[in-house]
Amino acid sequence: MAYSEKVLDHYENPRNVGSFDKNDPRVGTGMVGAPACGDVMKLHIKVGDDGIIEEARFKTYGCGSAIASSSLVTEWLRGKTLEQARQIKNTDIADELALPPVKIHCSVLAEDAIKAAIGDYLGKRTPTTQTDPPVGQ
Amino acid sequence: MNGPIYLDYSATTPVDPRVAKAMIPFLFERFGNPASRSHSYGWDAEQAVECARAQVAALVGADPKEIVWTSGATESNNLAIAGAARFHRGKGRHLITMTTEHKAVLDTMRHLEREGFEVSYLPPLANGLLDLERFAAAIRPDTVLASVMHVNNEIGVIQDIAAIGTLCRSSGVLFHVDAAQSTGKVAIDLDSLPVDLMSFSAHKTYGPKGVGALYVRRKPRVRIEALIHGGGHERGMRSGTLATHQIVGMGEAFRLAREEMAVDNERARALRDKLLAGLSVLEETYVNGDLEARVPHNLNISFNFVEGESLMMAMKGIAVSSGSACTSASLEPSYVLRALGRADELAHSSIRFSVGRFTTADDIETAVALVTRNVQKLRDLSPLWEMHLDGIDLSTVQWATH
Numbered sequence: 001m002a003y004s005e006k007v008l009d010h011y012e013n014p015r016n017v018g019s020f021d022k023n024d025p026r027v028g029t030g031m032v033g034a035p036a037c038g039d040v041m042k043l044h045i046k047v048g049d050d051g052i053i054e055e056a057r058f059k060t061y062g063c064g065s066a067i068a069s070s071s072l073v074t075e076w077l078r079g080k081t082l083e084q085a086r087q088i089k090n091t092d093i094a095d096e097l098a099l100p101p102v103k104i105h106c107s108v109l110a111e112d113a114i115k116a117a118i119g120d121y122l123g124k125r126t127p128t129t130q131t132d133p134p135v136g137q
Numbered sequence: 138m139n140g141p142i143y144l145d146y147s148a149t150t151p152v153d154p155r156v157a158k159a160m161i162p163f164l165f166e167r168f169g170n171p172a173s174r175s176h177s178y179g180w181d182a183e184q185a186v187e188c189a190r191a192q193v194a195a196l197v198g199a200d201p202k203e204i205v206w207t208s209g210a211t212e213s214n215n216l217a218i219a220g221a222a223r224f225h226r227g228k229g230r231h232l233i234t235m236t237t238e239h240k241a242v243l244d245t246m247r248h249l250e251r252e253g254f255e256v257s258y259l260p261p262l263a264n265g266l267l268d269l270e271r272f273a274a275a276i277r278p279d280t281v282l283a284s285v286m287h288v289n290n291e292i293g294v295i296q297d298i299a300a301i302g303t304l305c306r307s308s309g310v311l312f313h314v315d316a317a318q319s320t321g322k323v324a325i326d327l328d329s330l331p332v333d334l335m336s337f338s339a340h341k342t343y344g345p346k347g348v349g350a351l352y353v354r355r356k357p358r359v360r361i362e363a364l365i366h367g368g369g370h371e372r373g374m375r376s377g378t379l380a381t382h383q384i385v386g387m388g389e390a391f392r393l394a395r396e397e398m399a400v401d402n403e404r405a406r407a408l409r410d411k412l413l414a415g416l417s418v419l420e421e422t423y424v425n426g427d428l429e430a431r432v433p434h435n436l437n438i439s440f441n442f443v444e445g446e447s448l449m450m451a452m453k454g455i456a457v458s459s460g461s462a463c464t465s466a467s468l469e470p471s472y473v474l475r476a477l478g479r480a481d482e483l484a485h486s487s488i489r490f491s492v493g494r495f496t497t498a499d500d501i502e503t504a505v506a507l508v509t510r511n512v513q514k515l516r517d518l519s520p521l522w523e524m525h526l527d528g529i530d531l532s533t534v535q536w537a538t539h
Contacts, residue, residue, distance in 0.1 A: 035536065036536070061444055066444075
């Protein structure tokens with residue numbers, strides 16, 4: 001399979017690899033996918049007091065397109081409000097990376113990871129009331 | 138071409154230069170149709186075809202009259218299985234095979250199911266080998282044919298075809314063997330083996346693509362129905378003008394295989410052992426399939442917590458295959474590895490290395506260094522590796538499967 005230059009770039013030089021302290025109240029964790037399906041993404045966002053995402057980190061087990069999708073969203077998330085982050089669609093990711101149809105699920109997984117991380121963060125802020133719908137697949 | 142190091146000999150092999158040299162005259166001055174009986178062009182081509190037939194027969198201990206030319210092992214498998222099943226339809230409608238067979242066998246079986254046959258698909262033991270007791274128990278009074286491959290294309294394990302054939306003989310069941318991956322690697326003596334039909338391919342044994350053969354036993358005579366009808370070539374079993382140059386190439390390739398098998402195997406074993414020793418240094422690696430009952434050319438290994446396609450992407454310098462779903466259009470990981478009972482994630486993490494006649498020790502050293510570096514790099518990126526290091530048992534985690 002031929003990969004786009006952007007996929008290769010993110011795959012060879014992945015941005016923002018790593019983790020934050022998942023117990024930090026300012027950190028939201030999104031872990032999506034399953035090893036049996038061949039891809040697992042873990043996304044961490046760190047949100048400032050102003051509600052803006054200061055930084056994002058990822059670790060991904062999966063094909064090159066999955067790694068590139070998660071690397072790309074860590075770049076996109078930085079400086080966005082939670083509401084803006086929630087607007088990121090899998091089609092935006094797929095278009096940016098020129099993913100072929102068979103790899104669209106990688107971009108879907110990245111979108112799910114964003115939603116899961118936001119949900120986790122909001123859940124920590126208001127532990128008694130559910131402010132965000134659970135992210136399902 | 139100065140391409141990546143080729144470690145995918147189980148997919149196909151380059152044509153040996155000696156084979157190519159033998160083929161060329163049959164594209165030019167010796168172009169005759171072997172079926173032409175009225176002039177020397179035809180006689181010459183026919184003689185070349187018969188010489189090649191004897192060369193193929195010699196490698197596998199058969200009589201040349203038992204060799205039928207086909208377009209490759211896929212056609213041979215179709216012809217053997219569908220041809221025998223349809224011919225013996227009156228006797229019974231039950232067939233037996235394994236879940237780890239090549240698609241050319243499995244899809245033929247599926248097709249026969251639609252024609253009213255019933256097929257038992259036997260899973261292998263965890264080492265990839267057939268459970269003989271289970272096989273014996275699967276044989277029924279209406280069983281017509283069993284098909285078990287000699288050497289598995291993905292994991293290289295060698296089935297005990299002598300024992301399986303003996304069970305078939307004692308029950309009056311025809312026995313077909315797909316030997317596409319075994320010629321030139323495992324000694325085959327059809328004179329003594331209880332096998333009725335055997336499929337061969339040229340291009341897995343340093344011959345050209347597009348040609349193969351089917352062994353059809355004469356004593357006792359095995360009857361099959363043709364799939365391709367026409368001029369009655371190959372005693373009516375496979376019509377169509379013979380591809381003389383391809384056939385000559387297959388003959389020469391099999392002649393060389395017979396002469397050089399011992400040397401080739403010894404070299405392959407040394408290279409494979411070197412590869413295995415180099416890769417075993419990495420933690421959490423698992424060899425798929427039995428290491429003893431296995432051709433020396435194959436190493437199928439899973440690098441846990443690393444996805445196979447991303448690993449192949451990182452190793453542009455070497456050409457290998459993966460059982461990862463991402464390398465197939467279906468998004469399913471290797472059905473062969475799953476049949477071994479391997480966890481899906483290990484199937485996704487598998488790489489098949491296959492060495493051959495032109496692989497060098499330098500190639501192996503380069504490959505080991507490249508794999509080691511990139512497995513480490515991808516594990517640093519892997520949340521599963523991180524969890525493993527934290528002592529989390531991944532099988533206890535509730536994953537959101539998608």
